[in-house]
Amino acid sequence: MLNHVKILAKSNKNERFNNLLKILENYNLKYDICDVKFRNHYVKNIVVPVNRTWGVKRFVLSAHYDNFDGSTAANDNSSGVAVLIKLAQFMQNVKLIYRYDVVFFDREEYEDRGSEQYIENIGKDNILGAINVDTCGFGNTIMLGPVKNLANSIFQFITKEILEQHLVQLINKTPGSDDRSFENVDIPNLSIGIVPSEDVPLILAIIECEMDGKDPSTVEGLRPPTFVETTHNGTKDNIKYVSENSMQITYKFLKHLIEIQNQA
Numbered sequence: 332m333l334n335h336v337k338i339l340a341k342s343n344k345n346e347r348f349n350n351l352l353k354i355l356e357n358y359n360l361k362y363d364i365c366d367v368k369f370r371n372h373y374v375k376n377i378v379v380p381v382n383r384t385w386g387v388k389r390f391v392l393s394a395h396y397d398n399f400d401g402s403t404a405a406n407d408n409s410s411g412v413a414v415l416i417k418l419a420q421f422m423q424n425v426k427l428i429y430r431y432d433v434v435f436f437d438r439e440e441y442e443d444r445g446s447e448q449y450i451e452n453i454g455k456d457n458i459l460g461a462i463n464v465d466t467c468g469f470g471n472t473i474m475l476g477p478v479k480n481l482a483n484s485i486f487q488f489i490t491k492e493i494l495e496q497h498l499v500q501l502i503n504k505t506p507g508s509d510d511r512s513f514e515n516v517d518i519p520n521l522s523i524g525i526v527p528s529e530d531v532p533l534i535l536a537i538i539e540c541e542m543d544g545k546d547p548s549t550v551e552g553l554r555p556p557t558f559v560e561t562t563h564n565g566t567k568d569n570i571k572y573v574s575e576n577s578m579q580i581t582y583k584f585l586k587h588l589i590e591i592q593n594q595a
């Protein structure tokens with residue numbers, strides 16, 4: 332997967348887009364491009380349909396491929412894109428019950444317009460649920476949330492037993508990515524990211540603060556978690572901080588979820 336991150340981690344938007352298409356073509360992953368101006372943004376989403384034989388309702392697996400201006404977006408979010416490419420390859424070759432759209436969203440960094448465009452285009456009623464992957468190349472602990480959404484019947488297959496087989500930290504609130512667009516229109520959604528274990532207590536404290544309506548930056552002793560430095564031109568926003576092992580942890584978890592979800 333690191334090979335793919337190397338190809339994708341470019342600050343030039345067209346280069347990122349074209350390189351992603353090339354990778355998909357190399358693996359014979361057929362895609363649709365949805366190039367539609369949505370409100371104030373030109374949005375080019377890339378959709379890889381998996382198991383199209385099953386009805387019109389689909390489950391979404393997504394990762395944004397766009398970059399924050401100036402950043403090569405190695406960890407945020409070429410790492411997530413690389414994981415989903417590998418997952419789509421796996422899914423192509425197994426028997427699935429559900430239909431899926433593996434979607435690479437444009438314009439997450441700018442108001443989540445990519446996911447909004449996708450939902451409007453497909454129609455909210457045709458989306459059973461979504462799992463969004465963002466920033467999974469740095470650290471060893473899977474952050475999964477928001478916890479409240481695990482209670483939704485579409486996610487019933489994600490049992491305590493499965494979670495115990497992976498290093499998962501459940502969170503009540505996500506850092507905020509394309510999951511917001513799904514949440515805004517009541518589509519069941521979960522988010523997955525990876526962080527170093529030493530970040531976990533900090534992240535939990537920050538989430539608690541935010542849920543109490545307090546600004547974490549005003550709380551003494553609370554500093555931003557280290558993974559934030561791997562994003563948006565931070566001091567570790569460089570491919571040398573992206574690890575194959577972190578992406579493997581994410582991939583194995585997602586692959587396990589897909590296997591369980593499709594057990595007849």
Ligand SMILES: [Zn+2]
Nearest residue numbers: 407408465508
């Ligand atoms: Zn991101």
